[in-house]
Amino acid sequence: MTVALIGPSEDRELRAVATELDARGTEWAVWDTDHWPGEVPLSFDVASGIRTTVSEPIQPDSLSAVYVRRIGFDLRNSDFADELDTRPYSLVNQLTEYRGLLGSVLRYLDDRGIPIVNAPQTMAVHRLKPYQLARFADAGLPVPKTLTTNDPTAAMEFVEEVDEVIYKPVAGGGHARIVTAEDLEPDRLERLSNAPVQFQRRLDGTNYRLFVVDGDIVATAHILSDNLDYRMGPHEVETIDPPAPVAAAASRAADCLGLAFAGVDIIVTEDSFRILEANPSPMFATFDERAGTNVAGHLAEFLE
Numbered sequence: 001m002t003v004a005l006i007g008p009s010e011d012r013e014l015r016a017v018a019t020e021l022d023a024r025g026t027e028w029a030v031w032d033t034d035h036w037p038g039e040v041p042l043s044f045d046v047a048s049g050i051r052t053t054v055s056e057p058i059q060p061d062s063l064s065a066v067y068v069r070r071i072g073f074d075l076r077n078s079d080f081a082d083e084l085d086t087r088p089y090s091l092v093n094q095l096t097e098y099r100g101l102l103g104s105v106l107r108y109l110d111d112r113g114i115p116i117v118n119a120p121q122t123m124a125v126h127r128l129k130p131y132q133l134a135r136f137a138d139a140g141l142p143v144p145k146t147l148t149t150n151d152p153t154a155a156m157e158f159v160e161e162v163d164e165v166i167y168k169p170v171a172g173g174g175h176a177r178i179v180t181a182e183d184l185e186p187d188r189l190e191r192l193s194n195a196p197v198q199f200q201r202r203l204d205g206t207n208y209r210l211f212v213v214d215g216d217i218v219a220t221a222h223i224l225s226d227n228l229d230y231r232m233g234p235h236e237v238e239t240i241d242p243p244a245p246v247a248a249a250a251s252r253a254a255d256c257l258g259l260a261f262a263g264v265d266i267i268v269t270e271d272s273f274r275i276l277e278a279n280p281s282p283m284f285a286t287f288d289e290r291a292g293t294n295v296a297g298h299l300a301e302f303l304e
């Protein structure tokens with residue numbers, strides 16, 4: 001049995017899982033998404049299976065699991081910058097076609113009962129932050145008061161109602177920032193029509209990152225930083241035992257989004273906590289290094 005690892009072959013998370021699979025004597029094969037678009041073969045038909053660089057076609061039943069680190073085919077990847085300039089429409093079509101093929105393979109494997117960490121349908125929640133919060137709230141999990149809008153009037157009303165507000169991208173991939181008086185100037189607020197934004201009550205507490213594998217909390221750290229968004233500057237990562245309700249909430253958050261593997265961000269305040277998001281393909285290689293945890297090992301064990 002083989003574990004398929006999907007992502008760029010040099011990706012640190014992918015390498016860390018491969019190392020842990022080696023340590024367990026489990027076979028693995030990388031489907032290097034950096035090969036595509038390109039001349040490296042990728043064929044699929046239901047009769048003969050999946051053909052990639054590996055000479056023999058891969059039959060679904062020979063796979064014990066699939067780890068999807070990153071599908072790729074993302075226009076925001078800087079590798080595509082030049083082509084995006086010179087031939088935007090054909091590039092968009094090309095990536096859509098590749099996504100269609102690999103997406104079909106994954107969905108088919110999922111239908112056949114091969115565990116996929118995480119399956120494409122659930123992976124999509126990464127870009128659906130407002131959905132995540134709504135889902136958590138419906139499941140009875142505590143979330144920060146949040147409004148996602150492209151409407152300056154609605155944004156203004158939210159800011160007037162909530163004491164201190166931060167804003168951040170709807171689909172992630174940016175930083176959280178505090179809403180300032182300048183942000184509320186009409187010229188700037190009008191720019192909301194360019195793209196909606198998430199406005200959220202600022203939480204004053206400690207950032208927790210919990211890694212969930214198959215419902216279990218396999219690592220937790222709190223992240224100490226002087227910045228609102230810790231990724232904007234130096235920060236300390238220290239392992240810690242999460243309070244039981246926080247651990248239970250992280251596991252539940254992953255479960256209600258159907259995620260077998262997740263990195264859940266929670267802010268723990270003096271007397272309570274709020275869930276920010278569950279990341280379906282979290283980075284953990286640096287985290288393991290800095291915090292002395294073994295997320296890669298737990299993930300490998302699950303894949304095996």
Ligand SMILES: Nc1ncnc2c1ncn2[C@@H]1O[C@H](COP(=O)(O)OP(=O)(O)OP(=O)(O)O)[C@@H](O)[C@H]1O
Pocket residue numbers: 126144166168171172173174175176200201202203204207228229230231265267276277279
């Ligand atoms: N309401 C908030 N109050 C205080 N700090 C916040 C708040 N929301 C976000 N932050 C800070 O910004 C960081 C990033 O926010 P969040 O985890 O919600 O989304 P994200 O990580 O930007 O999404 P992605 O990982 O997809 O880029 C948090 O870990 C936290 O440090």
Ligand SMILES: [Mg+2]
Pocket residue numbers: 265276277279
């Ligand atoms: Mg986050």
